[in-house]
Amino acid sequence: MKISDTLTNQKKELEYSDKVRIYLCGVTVYDQSHIGHARTIIVFDTLRRFLEGNNIPVELIQNFTDVDDKIINRAKEQGESANGLSRKYIQTYFEDSDRLNIKRATNYPKATEHIDDMIDLIKNLVNNEIAYTSKNGVYFRVSKFSDYGKLSKKKTEDLESGARIEVDEAKESPLDFALWKFSEEPPNWNSPWGKGRPGWHIECSAMSIKYLGKNFEIHGGGRDLIFPHHENEIAQSESFTCEQFAKIWMHAGMITINGEKMSKSVGNIKSINHVLESWGPNVARLFCISGHYSKPIDYTEDLLKENLIKLRQIETCYYELRLAEEQEQSEDISLLLVESREKFDAALNDDFNTPLGLSVFFNMIKTINSFAADEKITKQMAKQALPVLEYMLEVLGIKVQTVSDEEVKSIFDLINKRETLRAEKQFEEADKIRDQIAGLGISLIDHKNRTLWMKKEPIKAENQ
RNA sequence: GGUGACGUGGCAGAGCGGUUAUGCGUGAGCCUGCAAAGCUUAUCUAAAGGGGUUCGACUCCCCUCGUCACCUCCA
Structure with a gap:
């Protein structure tokens, strides 16, 4: 280094x-x-x-x-x-x-x-x-x-x-x-x-x-x-x-x-x-390493907001991998993973260039999320990708919210209930359940054949 | 006044003497019961200004302008 x-x-x-x-x-x-x-x-x-x-x-x-x-x-x-x-x-x-x-x-x-x-x-x-x-x-x-x-x-x-x-x-x-x-x-x-x-x-x-x-x-x-x-x-x-x-x-x-x-x-x-109250630790950390460590960073709400959006992408990626199901289609992402890890490390090894490292990191996330949107993330891929993602999260000190097994179960039941209602086109009832799930801090993303759920970090500044 | 650093597209922000950084934003479209997220595509075809070196400079050199930090306690 x-x-x-x-x-x-x-x-x-x-x-x-x-x-x-x-x-x-x-x-x-x-x-x-x-x-x-x-x-x-x-x-x-x-x-x-x-x-x-x-x-x-x-x-x-x-x-x-x-x-x-x-x-x-x-x-x-x-x-x-x-x-x-x-x-x-x-x-x-x-x-x-x-x-x-x-x-x-x-x-x-x-x-x-x-x-x-x-x-x-x-x-x-x-x-x-x-x-x-x-x-x-x-x-x-x-x-x-x-x-x-x-x-x-x-x-x-x-x-x-x-x-x-x-x-x-x-x-x-x-x-x-x-x-x-x-x-x-x-x-x-x-x-x-x-x-x-x-x-x-x-x-x-x-x-x-x-x-x-x-x-x-x-x-x-x-x-x-x-x-x-x-x-x-x-x-x-x-x-x-x-x-x-x-x-x-x-x-x-x-x-x-x-x-x-x-x-x-x-x-x-x-x-x-103050910053923690409004934006939480993950956004604060991303913000603080968004520029090269040797240079000044100007504190603006816009920059914090940008990093909040990035945090959301990280959360999506994490849950897409965590909750991956079997799919008919898949992609080979081994090369992406190996290259991302290499480039990430190389960036940090060269005078701790975190903005460059982050660009590699978010490129990887973007690619994984795009596969997920196309229903192309298999359990096998997730198993490969998670260690790389977790390594980077650990280095960056980003903690994604997790849920206990019991919570998972009740979330799962609620999602199934909602799915049934949606299939019956009882959308009002389905939306009520979605609100109920939101009350547990869980957001839903409806994909074509499945519903992804994720626990997002609550961020005060997001609702203002 | 002295010393050091910096000036990149609407914003943030890298690398590199000759190839799209990347992200955010914005426009359009796709997907969706809705929402959210995501996707596709486009947009901006950037380099403070002026010289110079070079076949070629955002990248090297010089000058000008501007910004900042330190010279006092400071992360």
């Missing part, structure tokens, strides 16, 4: 020995997460599913930043402890994540539970004079890291003249960033330099090294983290280990609204909860 590496600006072969180790920068837990956060998570979840679907073990570490000025300020506003607030939003995060059908990461380390690891790392930097203490805290001496700027392609001179950096006379250079901030107020911890709390970037260095080692395969996050967060992580980590940090830097594009980045400060947020 090849992945575009932000550091080298090239597609790099993903090399690994026993497993692929991924560190994903998670969220700062001070509020509900929005669909932009979801996009990044979905991209990496889908990547992980793809690797695992091809028998490549993955270790995925995703952190929670649970100590930070924003959390502290928000907690103060709400008269709550910082810890209580972050816990609450961690819980919300997991609720969102589960509903989005995100596989749980291997571990979700929290900053507050790794203070000692951070202190050890800072100690090392201080001892090597890469970090220094000032009256406000401990700072990283950027001038000691000659590669500074290599990820974000920035020159230190340009940054200095940028003049948008906070003015802090206690720092040797405006570029230096905090490893440890002194604070007498909680949340704070003891350190060799004084009471305080960690700077933002140090947690990811400490935790990624702790869980994944000094160099691991992929470090990911949103594009907006490239500078300064990931740049600073590289500086800290490589100063500490004297080795190359992550092998590949993979960054997900932003979700925009009217071409503008979704963010709290602009106030154009669509929360994950």
Whole structure:
């Protein structure tokens, strides 16, 4: 598999020995997460599913930043402890994540539970004079890291003249960033330099090294983290280990609204909860991988609607295969299946090109659905096709609604009753039964010689 | 101001130096008791603008214009 590496600006072969180790920068837990956060998570979840679907073990570490000025300020506003607030939003995060059908990461380390690891790392930097203490805290001496700027392609001179950096006379250079901030107020911890709390970037260095080692395969996050967060992580980590940090830097594009980045400060947020309520998890997932992961996706109702229609096609296909009956005619679809699987994998293997992969996927679905419409899907074909479809659904994280055996039985009885009525041309009565079936969440499709039933995901936005 | 990315048909969105991407939408037709879904076919014969390289460019190079992101917390 090849992945575009932000550091080298090239597609790099993903090399690994026993497993692929991924560190994903998670969220700062001070509020509900929005669909932009979801996009990044979905991209990496889908990547992980793809690797695992091809028998490549993955270790995925995703952190929670649970100590930070924003959390502290928000907690103060709400008269709550910082810890209580972050816990609450961690819980919300997991609720969102589960509903989005995100596989749980291997571990979700929290900053507050790794203070000692951070202190050890800072100690090392201080001892090597890469970090220094000032009256406000401990700072990283950027001038000691000659590669500074290599990820974000920035020159230190340009940054200095940028003049948008906070003015802090206690720092040797405006570029230096905090490893440890002194604070007498909680949340704070003891350190060799004084009471305080960690700077933002140090947690990811400490935790990624702790869980994944000094160099691991992929470090990911949103594009907006490239500078300064990931740049600073590289500086800290490589100063500490004297080795190359992550092998590949993979960054997900932003979700925009009217071409503008979704963010709290602009106030154009669509929360994950909101999107899930209106469109459900499958549409949300399809939407989030409908463009290449590295590019922005503009949030529009039209685009969500388009993905809803696609979900319906998937559901139709799934049930056509599941409920296939014996037919007189058939087609040979082995080649279609083999080619679809190959092209799907090839698309994802080439820099995780999900839009291309999806086009292969929907081509296959369209073809199968067209055979189904012509009464050409046999049990034998379905048996061949289902594993391929299910593999792709598993990779994409799409969950089609299923029904229990008892439900199947009652649905079956109702359908038979309706068929009898239809044969007798008692259409009003037949329609009543159809409504009754619809009440169970089941939709019917009348084919020439049979009636297909399917359980569609209820989508609120569809009826509006 | 600096850095990076991008500009493809009504919309979304890929690949590729010479062949239909694909999907959605739209028109017509088929199927159906109706509905839904599906099918067939058509539609749009796209490449921001201007140069250049080439036998040939949407694809490579240059310029102009435009959009966005980062340079401050940010997925």
